[in-house]
Amino acid sequence: MKISTNWLKEYIPVNHTVEEMANKISLTGIESGPVKLGEELTGLVVGHITSVEPHPDSDHLKVCKVDVGEAEDIQIVCGAPNVAADQYVIVAMHGAHLPNGVRIKRGKLRGQESNGMICGLDEVGVPAKYMPEEFENGIYVFDEPQKPGEAVYDLLGLKDQMIDIDITPNRADTLGMRGAAWEIGATYDEKPSFTEPKLINDKVKEFSDIDVAVENKDLVPDYLIRELKDVKVGKSPLWMQRRLWNQNIRPVNSVIDAANYVMIEYGQPIQAYDLDKLESNQLTVKFAENGDKLNLSDNDKVLDQNDLVVSSGNQIIGLAGIISSDVAKVDENTTNVLLEAGVFDGAHVRKTAQRHDLRNDASNRFEKGVDNGIVTEALTRATQLVDQTDSVKEISETIIGSYIEAKPTIIKGSVSHINHLMGLELTTEKMVGILERLGFNVEVDGDNLTVSVPTRRWDMSIEADLVEEVNRIYGYANLPNTLPAGMETRGGYSPKRELNNKLRNVLLGAGMDEVINYSLLNKKEVDDFNAIDTEYTKLLHPMTEDHEYLRSSLIPGLVRNIAYNQARKNADISIFEQARIFDRPTGQDRPNEVEYISGAVSGNVVSDSWNTKAQKVDFYYVKGLVEELLNNVNADSDFTFVATDEYSNLHPGQTAKILANEQVIGLVGKLHPNYQKAHSIDDTFVFELNVDLLFNLNKKSVQAQSAPKYPSISRDLAILVDKTVENGQIIADIYNNGGKYLKDVNIFDVYEGKNIKPSHKSLGYHLEFLNPDDTLTDDEVEKAFSLVKDSLVQKFNVEIR
């Protein structure tokens, strides 16, 4: 809400610039910014049109003589349809500056001299939708005579200076000028003064042409009506109109304007109804029937039984706390008026307004709360404003539909505890002084405070609220900087996070860039990689189909990254992500969150350069990354790679499951060529590992051993074997038969094709034997080597070469 300083001056002295005030209010209370309307405007004065003649060369232009307070009237050519003699209007003089850089210059319009411009309100900065409807297509005309030549700015509020306060939901007490005056007053230690509204006594009578009933008093604690008889509805005074349009509210008539004005003044929404348009002499607040209609000028809303309405007979005259229907709208022909001031349950108003897309100034205030201590006064004030030009004959006493007397909130606190929570040592006097500045009443009993908080601060209920009030008004800038001074604590990561960090560092060291992807995927992406075969987890109300399902694999995100990069000519990509996947077992609502680390490599791993030859990524490169990750897990476990063709989007001949103790902990493989093609990416190899499973493996206990003092002996073994036999089987068999001194087996050659028996391959192994305690003899090694060879011949029918 924007707080006009001109208006604020009615309540407290204003001695600072809006910039200073906005800054101070931001630091002590509510985020605020300065607003200065019409800073660019110059040269705008009141003009009195003394004559209007038709333009000799134009059908629509008129030649006006205008008294602008100078010795002679000036001539202005004007095209507005509503221009007429004896009007008091806004004149932009020669040289005047208007909004948006418009500058007015003397000139000729179709041959007739024009020394300025007669303006509409929208031309001088009042937005068209907030100016009175009657001036929408023409110039603005003052209702009453003004002094020609006088600047128009103050008359029309064109250069109002305001403080725009952007409240948090708890500070709706400042959504009225009076509440704002209390807050700003406390900031500057100025107590605001208000005039209590008074009605003309002999107009107020005990009568009522209407029965008011509230069916749901729990949702409508207060519901008050005044009936105003024989009302002459006219225009409201200019001072009220200008304040309204500067609040982005269009002036309509003296009744509706009064209601809106009180909402701004008190923060209490007021509704007005034309009594004679009501269907019955009953006014009831109740739930609507399904299918009831709320007539609004732009469109009708169909209501249901969750909507609280104000009704008369079968007529819906308003959605409670939100908006009045058009059926009982007050217009210039209205003679009998009902003014309504109610308090409606915030949560209920919020839901209804949301449901019907009708959130507005009124609903906003009820949602956040209103001061139920001023409902009666606000209604009286609205009545007074309707009658300010003596336009009402009779006024009823307040007719009560529901009413609960509002009482101040009592909060108990202690000076020492409040100081303790702030980290300050304020004296009791100082603390009490601050609370009193806020308009709170304080009783002191030693260290104990009993604070009576007026109803306008319904956000206050506990001692912690007092801490905030005292601290902010005292000034956060005056707080010392200290650190918590409790017992020593040990900081650090959880062991699982440590493992994640370690694995990430391995991949960073291998030259892979780390990526972060969205957890929410589209249906196709989750279908593409459901290697863990989980139930999907789906959002109830996704924003888009792109982000609808929780991921059960990190691979779709990596594929998207590769496609994005390769489409931008970043051909060689090596990336990884460490994040969670969501694994929902059947019958469970909540998915398990599992830490994964996953990588993808595409293109060259060694680039083509002046001294190196390009090397494309292959299965074994990525398998090497995986093995190095597994080496760093420090697990007392053997990891095996088992060929698999069970994943539809992975290459059936170049994919392996990774097992630890017979449990699948991940996979490594090439993307299926069809899948690559569908995503327009080059050959790409991926892996994923379940970090949670790795974390749960038994840790290796490393016992240091001296580096061996005796030399090792090696043997090379070349074999010819059927193509289908896997290296893993051979290696395992060599270890099984190599005896206790066999330390290491490496494959150094794999060959098939020319000079090799069809469907066979030639493999070369390097075996290393070592006895850490003694020198090995050739005999010992030869014996072991023979056993190895014999077994291979026997088991795999190999040919030793």
Next chain:
Amino acid sequence: MSLNDTLKNLRENGIDEAKRAQRLQELNDLRVNLLGKKGPITKALRGMKDVPAEERPEIGTLANNVKNDIQAAIEEKMDELNKAIVAKKLAEEKIDVTLPATKQVQGTKHILNQTIEDIEQFFIGLGYEVAGGYEVEEDHYNFERLNIPKNHPARDMQDTFYLSDELLMRTQTSAQEGRDMEAHDFTKGPLKMISPGVVYRRDDDDATHSHQFHQIEGLVVDKNISMADLKGTLDALCRHVFGPDREIRFRPSFFPFTEPSVEVDVSCFNCGGEGCRICKYTGWIEVLGAGLTHPNVLKMSGIDPNEYSGMAFGLGPERFAMLKYGVNDIRDFYLNDVRFLEQFKGVN
């Protein structure tokens, strides 16, 4: 010619020949030829028998000197030739050091993780534990335990992805507070934790909004926690992240789970507070929200607010990184263009 003259001639010729040698082999040959057992000096000394006895010592000395001088000349020349050989080899081996290197690539940690880890390290140094948390959370922990009952207007501030009536994608890492307070044994000392992680909001993605982003929640609960402790901690954090000359200020704000609640601004690291485009000419940049843990939140976790107090803060790594490195579009963090990622190599 006297023996004396012969020897002197040999010396003169020998030295001359050594000096003229072009190759190491010539010098080796020269040494063998002149100084060897079959060489002219040995041969000449055979004529010693004809020399009178009293002159023999003198001739002997001369012969030795001649040998030494020739030897020295040869060595000197050898040294010279060796140096020339090395120099030539080095000259031949000269390379163009401006040719590009053979790449030794370290990958780049994602800038968000660099930012998060920088902040984690700061707090670990102050004795904070880094806690995890669930990304799929119960309404109970994400809202109700944070003093945000159903229909609370504060729920408007964050639109939520629900999975069911009770399950949602957490909208804030504060959701971890209730779980951590429940799990903590206060007889073993204060609770000091930060909880980094991913959060989700039902938002359209644009340059400044993302349906997924990161937060780091901080929470300390102990017997003597004050607003001054909060200010001191966040002041130190902002100096750590944004530079030693930074200052912070508190502005009152509202969060349902803290009371008092503040927004924290840091003095603009670009202009130092003078006012510039980055700080929107205010000299200050809003960086995080904080406050003292609301007594209701403590109570709901079984903690007596009369005995204990808590401070909590929440910050956004995306915002920190955007401010610090001038990233203008939050979506850049999630597109993972490697050219974007790699520019942050080693910044933290």
